[in-house]
Amino acid sequence: MQELPTIRAELVGHYREDVRYPAAMVNVTNRCNLECEHCFIFRPANPNEAPLSLGDEMDDEAMLETLARLRDRHGIVQVVWMGGEPLLRAGLLARGIELFDDNTITTNGTVPLVDFGPRVLYVASLDGPQDINDAIRGEGVYRRVMDNLGQLPESFASPVQVQCVVTRRNQQRLEELVEALLQSDRVGWMTFTFYVPKRGDAGPDAWPDNSQRGEAVGEVMRLKEKHPEFIRNTRRSLELMLPPLAGHVTAGCLARDQVLPLYLEGDHFTTPFCCYGNDADCLRCGAWIVFQLASGLPRYAEDSALLERFSPPG
Numbered sequence: 001m002q003e004l005p006t007i008r009a010e011l012v013g014h015y016r017e018d019v020r021y022p023a024a025m026v027n028v029t030n031r032c033n034l035e036c037e038h039c040f041i042f043r044p045a046n047p048n049e050a051p052l053s054l055g056d057e058m059d060d061e062a063m064l065e066t067l068a069r070l071r072d073r074h075g076i077v078q079v080v081w082m083g084g085e086p087l088l089r090a091g092l093l094a095r096g097i098e099l100f101d102d103n104t105i106t107t108n109g110t111v112p113l114v115d116f117g118p119r120v121l122y123v124a125s126l127d128g129p130q131d132i133n134d135a136i137r138g139e140g141v142y143r144r145v146m147d148n149l150g151q152l153p154e155s156f157a158s159p160v161q162v163q164c165v166v167t168r169r170n171q172q173r174l175e176e177l178v179e180a181l182l183q184s185d186r187v188g189w190m191t192f193t194f195y196v197p198k199r200g201d202a203g204p205d206a207w208p209d210n211s212q213r214g215e216a217v218g219e220v221m222r223l224k225e226k227h228p229e230f231i232r233n234t235r236r237s238l239e240l241m242l243p244p245l246a247g248h249v250t251a252g253c254l255a256r257d258q259v260l261p262l263y264l265e266g267d268h269f270t271t272p273f274c275c276y277g278n279d280a281d282c283l284r285c286g287a288w289i290v291f292q293l294a295s296g297l298p299r300y301a302e303d304s305a306l307l308e309r310f311s312p313p314g
Contacts, residue, residue: 194286
């Protein structure tokens with residue numbers, strides 16, 4: 001009798017075998033060529049040990065078979081490919097994107113992008129103008145990313161978005177990054193996500209509470225009003241990040257129920273507590289996906305009076 005393929009995953013935590021997950025976050029490697037200070041993947045509580053070589057991680061065939069079986073079990077149609085730096089396994093990505101209808105590749109932007117066609121969106125990371133970005137992501141990274149994007153040929157078909165993680169360190173310098181990116185022919189648009197601290201995080205990037213984060217949210221709202229087509233965050237998702245609504249949103253986190261996080265642990269996947277790992281501080285969560293999903297709920301769409309009450313002036 002032929003042995004059935006095995007799902008190479010330790011499916012624990014909030015995972016449920018009998019539900020539909022429309023989307024998944026798939027970590028294809030724990031290797032990365034940068035050491036970004038705020039990276040949630042490489043926090044101590046998360047599975048993130050980088051092997052000596054890519055060959056020591058789950059091989060392509062096992063990973064693709066596992067993903068195909070999880071797709072069929074849960075109806076997954078959207079995948080965010082991440083790492084580490086996922087483009088270090090570009091050959092795997094080329095095969096993996098064929099398994100799903102909707103594909104996004106997150107990248108630090110320093111590795112040459114591969115043209116996978118218009119069905120694949122690239123999300124490249126920049127966290128401020130050069131001095132701020134490089135203090136967080138490493139010396140010379142800003143220039144490497146901008147040069148890398150600037151060298152893409154006109155025929156490059158995969159759209160490119162830049163995402164900025166808003167932190168307490170960079171919240172006063174966001175407009176400088178927006179203005180620089182508007183000059184690029186290769187960046188189609190950008191989004192802002194907000195730093196997700198670990199529990200007990202009192203570092204330079206974390207706000208003590210959501211009230212103190214409000215100024216940064218207001219700044220992104222202002223930039224959204226100024227560049228409504230270029231900045232893709234919706235006004236409603238940003239309004240929901242203000243207290244007291246932010247607490248209601250994170251208490252009923254839709255991402256936890258709709259997105260299957262698959263972190264890589266050696267030769268198998270594992271499911272952490274949520275997309276941001278095992279020690280995310282839910283009360284101070286600022287993840288774009290959490291508030292974007294919530295903004296589509298009727299109870300928030302209809303409560304416009306409450307939203308206006310807690311919104312900063314435009």
